[in-house]
Amino acid sequence: MTPTARLLATFDLFCAVDGDKRPVDAVTSGWFRNRRDIPDQDRGDILERLYALLRHRARLTWWLDKHGRDHSPRHQFLAWLALMERKSPEDVSRLFGGPKNAATALTKPEYNLVLRLKGCTIEHPDMPEAVRLECPSWAEQSLRARFGGAFAAEMAATLTPPPVDLRVNPVKATRQDMLQALSDLKLHAEVSPLAPHGIRVSGRFNYARFPALKSGAVEIQDEGSQLVALLVDAQPGDRVVDFCAGAGGKTLAIAAQMNNKGRIIACDVSEGRLKRCSERLRNAGMHNTETRLLASETDKWVKRHKLGFDRVLVDAPCSGTGTWRRNPDTRWRDPEENGLQNLIALQGRILASAARLVKPGGRLVYATCSMLTEENEDQVTAFLAANPAFRLVPLGDVTPDLAAKAQGDTLSLTPARHDTDGFFAAVLQRETTPE
Incomplete structure (x- = not known):
């Protein structure tokens, strides 16, 4: 592909992502399936530019607001060409107005926008810090409270491509x-x-x-996700539940810990995710597993199997703030249609229900890919207050080597400090049988 063709392909893909509620990786997979003629090298270039564009979205829209333009994908892309690709107004006109190009030629207001942005850089002294750091308003207060003086460094780390x-x-x-x-x-x-x-x-x-x-x-699998599975500390012969298994990344890691001995049950409320989980488990040669579709977090299956498992992992649905460098589109999507507070309430219900499965002496691992205290430490504190049969197991008692590097009684990873996705995990042990 020519450089012009790659840019126009990126624009087409960006428009597809912007108009779709699915995660960006799902949209890009489908987009490339319909364009199998695009060589691998060009695919890499297109994806790299797309993700870079998504990581600059707040700053691009700030410039559009400054010049009185709406936030349409087309205007964002024009701003990107001027500010990041350093294209002149004439270059952009040729890009969009060529005789073989499907993109509509620039209008006079669009040309004027590119002209006004000529010579500007993506950042401006008047930009608020949250805009410069691409931090959405729904998460800013919580993240500032969590990180204090390290807020800028932590947010900057979420803008770097992940390993x-x-x-x-x-x-x-x-x-x-x-x-x-x-x-x-x-x-x-x-x-x-x-x-x-x-x-x-x-x-x-x-x-x-x-x-x-x-x-x-x-x-x-991100290293942080691998470490969460490690904290489950499942042994060969154990009975284990991955309560929110999704597509099975952590289920696979736990099954390997058990050396294909014992039993691990992967649960989820999504049939599609469990189907993908089953396929991955078979491919990996894991035979000590089964999947279980749940109607909700309080499915009757949970009551029927209470106190029946050595280990239970709750990798709870969360805001995903820890995965922003990997999934830059998610920072601009409200974590749930009904808001963060309802998501936090759901996490509490899931944790309370899954705890019923843990036998005396067994362990419950609560984890998220969030960096918000409300979804992490606060959830654990509330659970322990309501469930005196459980106690927090210090990280050092589970894996001393990791505790020495991670510091603290719970696992708290961030992109800036550990070069992983942002993950939280706490290990909770049932000490007594409930009355």
Whole structure:
């Protein structure tokens, strides 16, 4: 593809993402499926530019407001071309007005917008800090309270592209073998700083070039997510529930911990997610698993199996603030249609219901990919106050090595401090049988 064709393809994809409520990765997958003629290198360039554009959205719309323009995808893209691609008004006119281009030629007001932005940079001294750091209003107060003086550094870290982290499936491969396989592909890879089965790959990574991903020998999984699964500390022969399993990333890691012995049940309220989970478990060679579709967090299945499990993981639905560098579109979507407070209430109900499954001496792990205190520490405090049969297990009692690096009795990871997604996890142990 020519540079012009790549830019116009990015514009087309950006419009598709903007008009779709699905996660951006789902939209891009479908978009590329309908354009199989686009070479891999060009796909990488288009995606890289799209994600960079999404990470600058607040600053682009600030400039549009300054010049009295609406926030349409077209206007955002024009601002991007002027401010980040450093295109002149004449260049932009040729880009949109070429005889073979599907994009409509610039109108006079659009040309004037690009003209006014000529010579400007993406940031401006008059920008509020939250705009410069791309922090949405619905999360700003909570994140400022959480991070204090480190707020700017933490938010800046969410604007950097994430690394590619892999988790080796020890049932099928060793980490050393996978490091060698990546080296054979001329990829720079090294062991993850914290996760015992993790590998971090530098540079652009073409998944299709690595057969181990298709065979289930490795999975793409952020190091923080790997560490949450590690805290479950499931042993061979245990009975385990992954209560909000989704597509099964943590279920896979837990099943591997158990060396395919014992039983792990992956639960979710989405049939589609559980279907994907089942496929991944089969591909990875995990035979100690089953899936269970729940009608809600209080499904009757929970009551029938109370006190029946050694380990229960609640990877609760959350605002996703910890995944902003990986999913930059989510910061501009209200975390739930009914607001953050209703999401927090749902987390509390899920945690209380899942706790019924834990047997005396068993452990309940509560986790989110959020950096908001309301979804993390506050949830644990409220749960322990309402459930005196449980106590918090300090992180050092579960994994001393990780505790020394993460600091604190709970796991609290952030992009700035740990170069992982933002994750929280607390380990809670049932000490007595409920009356």
